[in-house]
Amino acid sequence: MTWINSIMQGVLLGGLFAMSAVGLSLAFGVLRVVNLAHGDLMTLAAYLSYITMKYSGMSTWYSLLIVVPGMAILGYIVQRVLLQKALKMGELAPLMVTFGIAIIIPNSLMQIFSSNVQQLPVGALATSSIQLNNQISLGTFPILTLLMSVVLIAAIQQYLARTKMGRYMRAAADDSEVLRLMGVDHRKVYGYAMGIAFATLALAGILFGMRQGGVSPFDGQITVLFAFETVIIGGLGSLWGTLLGGIVLGVAQTIAGQISPEIPLLVGNLVFLAVLAFRPNGLMGKQALK
Amino acid sequence: MTLFNASKLTAGYGDLKAISEINLTVSQGELLALVGANGAGKTTFLKTTAGSISPMSGSIFYKGDDIIGLPDFKRTQLGISLVPEGRRLFQSLSVEENLLVGAAPNRKGPWNLKSVYDLLPLVANLKGRNSARLSGGEQQAVAIGRALMSNPDLLLLDEVSLGLAPIVVDQIYSALPDIRKQGLGIILVEQDLKRTIGVADRIACFLEGHLILEGKPADLTHQQITDAYFGHSISSFSENQEDMEAH
Numbered sequence: 001m002t003w004i005n006s007i008m009q010g011v012l013l014g015g016l017f018a019m020s021a022v023g024l025s026l027a028f029g030v031l032r033v034v035n036l037a038h039g040d041l042m043t044l045a046a047y048l049s050y051i052t053m054k055y056s057g058m059s060t061w062y063s064l065l066i067v068v069p070g071m072a073i074l075g076y077i078v079q080r081v082l083l084q085k086a087l088k089m090g091e092l093a094p095l096m097v098t099f100g101i102a103i104i105i106p107n108s109l110m111q112i113f114s115s116n117v118q119q120l121p122v123g124a125l126a127t128s129s130i131q132l133n134n135q136i137s138l139g140t141f142p143i144l145t146l147l148m149s150v151v152l153i154a155a156i157q158q159y160l161a162r163t164k165m166g167r168y169m170r171a172a173a174d175d176s177e178v179l180r181l182m183g184v185d186h187r188k189v190y191g192y193a194m195g196i197a198f199a200t201l202a203l204a205g206i207l208f209g210m211r212q213g214g215v216s217p218f219d220g221q222i223t224v225l226f227a228f229e230t231v232i233i234g235g236l237g238s239l240w241g242t243l244l245g246g247i248v249l250g251v252a253q254t255i256a257g258q259i260s261p262e263i264p265l266l267v268g269n270l271v272f273l274a275v276l277a278f279r280p281n282g283l284m285g286k287q288a289l290k
Numbered sequence: 291m292t293l294f295n296a297s298k299l300t301a302g303y304g305d306l307k308a309i310s311e312i313n314l315t316v317s318q319g320e321l322l323a324l325v326g327a328n329g330a331g332k333t334t335f336l337k338t339t340a341g342s343i344s345p346m347s348g349s350i351f352y353k354g355d356d357i358i359g360l361p362d363f364k365r366t367q368l369g370i371s372l373v374p375e376g377r378r379l380f381q382s383l384s385v386e387e388n389l390l391v392g393a394a395p396n397r398k399g400p401w402n403l404k405s406v407y408d409l410l411p412l413v414a415n416l417k418g419r420n421s422a423r424l425s426g427g428e429q430q431a432v433a434i435g436r437a438l439m440s441n442p443d444l445l446l447l448d449e450v451s452l453g454l455a456p457i458v459v460d461q462i463y464s465a466l467p468d469i470r471k472q473g474l475g476i477i478l479v480e481q482d483l484k485r486t487i488g489v490a491d492r493i494a495c496f497l498e499g500h501l502i503l504e505g506k507p508a509d510l511t512h513q514q515i516t517d518a519y520f521g522h523s524i525s526s527f528s529e530n531q532e533d534m535e536a537h
Contacts, residue, residue, distance in 0.1 A: 164390075167383065167387055170380070171380040173382065174380040174383070180361070180362045181340055181366060181371075181372050181374065182391050182394050182436070184394045186363065
């Protein structure tokens, strides 16, 4: 029964991993940009949530309503002002830009807030759980996180499938040069895609901080690793593959944690390596963005 | 009325010139066919016109305005639409979604989903199918439909018949008169000389990046065109031209 509990906890954790990876997958799928600052931007969003909470007095949950749209706008601006110019300079330039952002964010946060953990309280949900039997108890917050992840992925998929801008994003993922020849301003499409990517990473960053009880400046270095592993395990370009990748990584980590509390990260990395070795395109890898 | 005018247009890739000092015009409703062997610079000319390639020098006027500094997507918004070599459909989109992306410039005109389906019944029957699962001929028909959806005034068709069965090419060419009824200018790049001579108002022959022959099909002999096409005795060809002019 203990193992079943571990698996179920892993599935719930996987929801959070998937949420953190969706933006990474979208940015790569549409723009072909590997965002090395993904984890640090998650951390930045968590700090913005903390600041909003501190100065407005609202709860962490309500801060989502301000920080997530704010990060979406920031994503659009970063794309149009920084990354768009870098994209013209070749494949390496955007990578270097995101690498630069990944250095600036945590060090700036360190200067402003010190290395102390800043609290992101979950509220009443922190101790709330659903008792399935004597040995299995599922936290309400992790369940909510998984549900939010599923809804988020379904919503993005519907957006890509049913809206004009979503169609342009899928077309850009296929052939951005021809998309421009169809009269579509690709810069706008890229900006919207990055806006969505930033919004999803902001949501994931805040929920990550809430799950851990708070956020510290260099948290992004580990969350970006989870996000990359999730995307690779699930398969680049597949949104539902991202959910599967998150669940596989989450289950691997919680089962490993059951064996020894020191090996979850190691086992997660080994699963990632195994997928790279035997299924390099990931479990549900596709060329197209779906 | 002159729709398009390229003047001393030179373009290429890096330091390599693919076309040099090209002067060409297209009038409204006119079909200009570009012929020439592989590597003659026909596709480069179309790409430079569409804005995919920045020219090294020269100018391009479209409806009287210099468009040389405009990016590709703005040129399409102004009414220049390219059917690229190799079709290049969006593989993860359905046929109808490909057509809808083509309508992005939102220009007014005769072409919409219904009129494109009426023109190309083959495409209508495939509208729900993923474009990656189409034959070459089906893809070409969709690519033409997609370009028409932007309601262009200048349509650039690159290698329409390349790699397609003759019967499929016949079907595609049978749609050309209906497209031309709308009065748009067309620049057609085609390898099939016989077919080109049959549909073109004017023919321009490229050889190694240079425009070496231009005229109406009725004014050119088949031998002149094939000589220019294959680059046979260009000097003697030029001499013949000079002789004819002298007489």
